[in-house]
């Protein structure tokens with residue numbers, strides 16, 4: 103290792119500095135930027151053979167992530183103490199920090215400090231079930247919501263040029279209102295809305311903030327792709343991709359801070375069937391998430407802040423900035439996405455073949471370089 107002068111951005115106070123940090127001997131690159139490793143509040147691990155904690159940890163390191171919040175639709179879902187204990191064993195003593203959400207739809211309530219929230223992600227529910235669930239919970243913890251009216255059919259949004267069932271854009275904001283107002287009535291105070299996909303949802307959340315603590319996230323694919331990109335089943339994603347004018351609005355809404363954070367919704371799958379009807383929803387993207395956000399938003403400080411300090415704040419976690427925990431970035435790099443090279447078992451990436459700007463170069467956790475130039479060191 104050698105000492106190199108690197109520009110460092112501290113997202114907790116918004117300040118830049120220049121400091122000497124250790125990087126591998128054979129690495130020569132000017133313009134390297136370092137910051138706090140990334141945090142992702144929306145990640146799927148599956149445990150069905152399509153992704154496990156070992157493969158996800160390697161993928162997270164390549165993507166520059168240090169903290170991941172796991173969604174409950176694993177196989178089997180995280181909805182009993184027994185399954186929580188299984189996950190707690192699987193995430194123990196890892197370099198990447200894994201935190202858990204639990205399904206609210208059974209009797210389970212948060213009982214361990216690694217359980218950060220309830221999450222409805224990946225679990226179909228109707229209004230009756232939602233009301234009963236809110237009513238039945240004693241612990242009114244953070245509620246993370248995949249907001250969707252499942253009673254309305256539709257793989258893509260109206261306006262997509264493809265002969266398959268469509269749903270209206272209003273599906274999402276209506277579900278957001280339903281969740282937040284009902285939750286409030288039963289004593290919940292803090293909500294986080296997953297993957298907002300259209301401007302109506304963001305405007306709805308702005309109004310709901312008059313009554314409750316509501317945060318929201320947007321994915322890299324909703325910021326960078328639109329419905330015209332849909333060319334194979336890897337573009338079957340829930341919520342669906344919107345048209346270009348709505349995509350541009352979403353980008354503006356992140357810049358105006360109406361959208362709090364960036365979250366990947368990393369959704370690895372076995373190779374998807376070609377037909378759209380039988381293919382599962384989702385794109386595997388944690389390894390290129392930073393580059394996709396940076397390509398869409400072109401503002402390094404904004405991207406870093408919404409991938410580090412802001413998501414930690416939503417979870418109520420405090421973090422000290424330290425040179426022992428750093429992600430190294432090359433904002434001047436550009437590359438073509440090749441999902442065959444992913445460490446994730448999910449190669450189903452909607453960005454495959456696309457040219458992205460900005461690259462994660464290395465990751466240091468607890469003083470140890472764990473990934474450099476795409477290769478896992480430990």
Ligand SMILES: [Zn+2]
Nearest residue numbers: 144173223367
């Ligand atoms: Zn998800």
